[in-house]
Amino acid sequence: MNRMKAFTLTGFLAFILVLSACSSESGGNSGDSEASEDSVTLTIGSWRTEDKASYQKIIDKFNEENPDINVEFKPSKNTEYNTILNTALQSGEGPDIIHLRPYTPGIELADAGYLEPLDDLEGLDQYSDETLAASKGSDDKQYGVPLNMSTTQMFYNKKMFEEMGLEEPQTWDEFMELNEKIKKEGKTPIALGTKEGWLLSLSHGIIGPAHYGGNEFVDQITAGETDFTSDEFQSSIDAMDELKQFFPENYEGLGMEDIRTMFFTGDAAMFPLGSWEIEVLREMNPDLELGFFPIPSAVGKEPTITTWVDGSYAINASSEHKDAAKKFLQFMTTEEFGTMFTEEFKMISAIPGIESEDELVNALGKAAEEQSTPYMMLVHFAGGNPSTKATIETELQGMYLGERTPEEVAKTVQESAQSWYEPLQK
Amino acid sequence: MKPATNSNSVVKIKKERNWKRWTIHLFPIPALLIYGLFIVYPLFAALTYSFFDWKGIVRGEFVGLKNFKDLFTLEPFSGLFWNAFGHNILYFVLQMVFQNGLAFILAYIIYKKVKGSEFLKIAYFLPRLLSVIVVGFLWKLILNPNYGALNVILEKLGLEQFQKAWLGDPDTALISIILVNCWYGIGFGVLIFLAGLQSIPKELFEAGKLDGADGLSMIRKIVLPLMVPSFMIMTVLTFIQSFEAFELVYAMQGSQGEPYHSTDTLAIYFYRLAFGGSAGGSTTAVGLGSALAVVLFLFISFFTALYLRYMQKKQVDM
Numbered sequence: 001m002n003r004m005k006a007f008t009l010t011g012f013l014a015f016i017l018v019l020s021a022c023s024s025e026s027g028g029n030s031g032d033s034e035a036s037e038d039s040v041t042l043t044i045g046s047w048r049t050e051d052k053a054s055y056q057k058i059i060d061k062f063n064e065e066n067p068d069i070n071v072e073f074k075p076s077k078n079t080e081y082n083t084i085l086n087t088a089l090q091s092g093e094g095p096d097i098i099h100l101r102p103y104t105p106g107i108e109l110a111d112a113g114y115l116e117p118l119d120d121l122e123g124l125d126q127y128s129d130e131t132l133a134a135s136k137g138s139d140d141k142q143y144g145v146p147l148n149m150s151t152t153q154m155f156y157n158k159k160m161f162e163e164m165g166l167e168e169p170q171t172w173d174e175f176m177e178l179n180e181k182i183k184k185e186g187k188t189p190i191a192l193g194t195k196e197g198w199l200l201s202l203s204h205g206i207i208g209p210a211h212y213g214g215n216e217f218v219d220q221i222t223a224g225e226t227d228f229t230s231d232e233f234q235s236s237i238d239a240m241d242e243l244k245q246f247f248p249e250n251y252e253g254l255g256m257e258d259i260r261t262m263f264f265t266g267d268a269a270m271f272p273l274g275s276w277e278i279e280v281l282r283e284m285n286p287d288l289e290l291g292f293f294p295i296p297s298a299v300g301k302e303p304t305i306t307t308w309v310d311g312s313y314a315i316n317a318s319s320e321h322k323d324a325a326k327k328f329l330q331f332m333t334t335e336e337f338g339t340m341f342t343e344e345f346k347m348i349s350a351i352p353g354i355e356s357e358d359e360l361v362n363a364l365g366k367a368a369e370e371q372s373t374p375y376m377m378l379v380h381f382a383g384g385n386p387s388t389k390a391t392i393e394t395e396l397q398g399m400y401l402g403e404r405t406p407e408e409v410a411k412t413v414q415e416s417a418q419s420w421y422e423p424l425q426k
Numbered sequence: 427m428k429p430a431t432n433s434n435s436v437v438k439i440k441k442e443r444n445w446k447r448w449t450i451h452l453f454p455i456p457a458l459l460i461y462g463l464f465i466v467y468p469l470f471a472a473l474t475y476s477f478f479d480w481k482g483i484v485r486g487e488f489v490g491l492k493n494f495k496d497l498f499t500l501e502p503f504s505g506l507f508w509n510a511f512g513h514n515i516l517y518f519v520l521q522m523v524f525q526n527g528l529a530f531i532l533a534y535i536i537y538k539k540v541k542g543s544e545f546l547k548i549a550y551f552l553p554r555l556l557s558v559i560v561v562g563f564l565w566k567l568i569l570n571p572n573y574g575a576l577n578v579i580l581e582k583l584g585l586e587q588f589q590k591a592w593l594g595d596p597d598t599a600l601i602s603i604i605l606v607n608c609w610y611g612i613g614f615g616v617l618i619f620l621a622g623l624q625s626i627p628k629e630l631f632e633a634g635k636l637d638g639a640d641g642l643s644m645i646r647k648i649v650l651p652l653m654v655p656s657f658m659i660m661t662v663l664t665f666i667q668s669f670e671a672f673e674l675v676y677a678m679q680g681s682q683g684e685p686y687h688s689t690d691t692l693a694i695y696f697y698r699l700a701f702g703g704s705a706g707g708s709t710t711a712v713g714l715g716s717a718l719a720v721v722l723f724l725f726i727s728f729f730t731a732l733y734l735r736y737m738q739k740k741q742v743d744m
Contacts, residue, residue, distance in 0.1 A: 111481075194594070195684060397684065397686045403596070
């Protein structure tokens with residue numbers, strides 16, 4: 001009996017301790033900010049652990065004009081960043097400045113009230129509406145300063161093209177002929193595998209606009225004037241199906257690393273992927289002569305580069321130093337910052353008109369300004385559960401495995417979008 | 427005088443004993459704390475989460491059993507649930523046959539003291555010492571369709587017609603993963619079965635021999651019945667492990683159940699629902715995910731308890 005009591009008591013004690021551990025709230029956000037009366041310390045949360053050194057340079061530059069604001073860049077691992085950030089925000093904590101995921105996931109945070117509206121911030125008017133849309137809340141307020149653009153396009157191996165006497169295609173037919181020629185030479189035309197679904201929505205983002213007709217279709221579908229079962233969209237899926245003859249052998253079992261390796265080792269001539277691959281490709285094979293071309297239209301429109309905002313910076317609504325944080329975001333809209341960013345990070349700044357010393361990045365940036373079409377699935381259709389973007393990934397995968405017809409793919413995508421996307425519910 | 431001091435010291439000893447008896451109960455506290463914080467608390471948290479509507483990461487209103495109803499009746503969730511459930515059953519069956527069946531045979535061979543049995547014992551157990559992530563990565567390389575060792579070997583043997591994109595073909599992807607899991611887990615099975623075999627008294631074998639039992643009938647009549655506890659342990663462990671199958675599938679195929687949902691298990695499906703997949707850009711359904719976690723927990727604990735009860739009864743009967 002006595003023993004039983006002791007046991008219960010111990011258990012109870014443990015339980016209380018657990019409870020108190022759970023409910024204890026561990027203080028403010030940014031710790032020893034009151035060191036000197038005028039100086040504050042800001043923390044930046046991000047998923048770019050690899051950019052720590054580059055951010056330090058940016059911060060040093062910022063401190064030249066704002067010596068009384070200390071800024072700490074505290075990134076966490078890419079795949080865990082969302083979870084860490086969400087948990088912190090839910091308990092009223094988190095960094096003062098938040099690196100925001102683009103579109104739906106970021107906007108979800110704004111709609112939940114965790115972010116500070118930035119409408120009065122100077123410098124926001126230089127960005128285009130499409131760029132701002134990446135971090136615009138459902139209440140039409142701006143919550144983020146766009147940082148950088150990602151683009152997807154067809155990369156190609158310049159040397160291989162030269163050896164085979166090929167040129168950048170100007171029309172879709174030329175593109176198909178080009179593929180035939182490379183295949184005849186015994187090389188793989190397009191390095192693409194279908195094992196990882198995200199590669200499929202991504203490559204559809206490149207190929208698709210050439211068939212559904214770029215921005216015009218995007219405007220129509222977001223207004224609810226057409227849908228995914230329309231001929232335009234259907235032809236974009238058909239094109240994806242048709243291209244499989246130019247994919248590598250066993251493409252259904254190839255993932256990201258496999259196709260990248262095929263491309264930089266010269267087994268494959270073209271690589272439909274994003275601007276972030278430039279650095280990786282050069283690192284893996286410094287001799288690779290890398291070129292890119294916008295996808296030529298099959299329906300008589302201009303060739304397109306697919307673009308979207310990759311990240312924005314926002315302010316935590318429960319930050320104690322909002323004014324200082326705003327100063328930093330203000331700095332992020334300046335040309336000075338933009339130039340430094342492109343040089344340091346080799347990425348395309350979201351600020352218009354910034355030139356890069358890197359020829360390829362520069363050309364991409366220019367093309368992105370002149371021939372851009374949005375990555376429609378990410379920008380407009382990343383909502384729903386499972387999201388419409390995830391749906392097209394699985395469905396395309398099914399198509400390449402022979403489980404789905406292109407018509408079924410379009411139909412399922414339409415059903416998914418209809419379940420949550422208001423313009424399509426009319 | 428004397429008796430007085432005596433009784434005093436008795437009291438002292440008693441007090442000391444009492445104190446000791448009390449303090450001993452303080453020692454589990456750190457462990458209990460960790461257990462409470464990381465197991466009991468999340469369990470109840472998931473249970474409560476599953477009763478609410480979730481908008482992204484924000485908890486909405488109380489919706490009762492709606493999440494559970496959606497999970498079982500609303501497409502695509504219900505289709506995906508049963509699809510994943512079927513895969514877990516396949517996982518269990520294949521592991522029972524290939525992992526535990528082979529493990530028993532191997533254990534018996536080692537027990538019979540063939541040459542090099544000590545070496546074999548270590549060799550079979552070796553994969554278990556590797557991290558699951560390493561195992562997954564290694565096998566991903568071996569199974570790679572274009573430069574993986576398996577397809578290269580098939581080609582060298584002139585068996586090109588059997589070459590496949592092992593992890594890219596929905597017909598072979600899950601089975602490949604399960605067989606890798608068997609390879610990984612077989613050493614543990616061998617150890618358990620070997621321990622079971624070694625605990626059988628030698629006299630029984632001698633008596634059996636005198637009564638004319640040999641080879642197979644020895645296994646059937648003497649070894650198998652006495653190995654019931656080992657089989658029981660392995661069955662329960664395999665059951666739990668195969669219905670919680672996650673790490674290896676995740677390491678080899680990611681969280682999307684690719685290709686085309688052919689490698690979805692309940693745990694992978696749960697992860698995708700609750701945490702929004704591996705790509706970082708997809709939406710989450712915390713309510714549905716929690717509901718699935720609760721269902722999974724109840725299912726595993728119910729059948730494990732049922733099975734253990736049944737086997738205990740059976741053991742008593744014998």
